[in-house]
Amino acid sequence: MVCGKCESKLAKIITPDTWKDGARSTTGGGGRKLNENKALSGKKARYTPYATNFHKCxxxxxxxxxxxxxxxxxxxYKLGICALCGKKILDTSNYKQSSV
Structure with a gap:
């Protein structure tokens, strides 16, 4: 769960949804090149999940x-808060939620 204010902070995915109008993951005009190897043409360093320092809940x-x-x-989801900022989004007092 993410509040409306933090929704703009979410990361974009690599593959753009060009067939949808107003898709959030589009990278702008131009589209994609034909027969392009993404591994060789990328100027940024590759994503390494072990090198990034992720926080703990x-x-x-x-x-x-x-x-x-x-x-x-x-x-x-259980607490009804935003995952990024911790702001209360939803009152979960009347919900019957499992702890699994």
């Missing part, structure tokens, strides 16, 4: 999948 101490987050998705 403040509640369950699980390693997080996104660099800016403070809570994992399951804890954020």
């Amino acid at each position: 403040k509640v369950c101490k699980q390693s997080l999948h996104q660099a800016g987050a403070h809570y994992c998705q399951s804890c954020a």
Whole structure:
């Protein structure tokens, strides 16, 4: 769960959704080149998940999948808070949620 303010902070995916109008993951005009090898043409360093220092969830101490987050998705859903900033989004007092 992410609040509307933190939604712009989410990372974009590599492959753009060019067939959808208003897709969030589009990288702009131009489109893609034909017969392009993405591994050779990339100017940025490759993504190395072991080199990045990910934080741990403040509640369950699980390693997080996104660099800016403070809570994992399951804890954020259970508590009804934003996973990035911790702001209360949803009142979960009347919900019957399992702990699994």
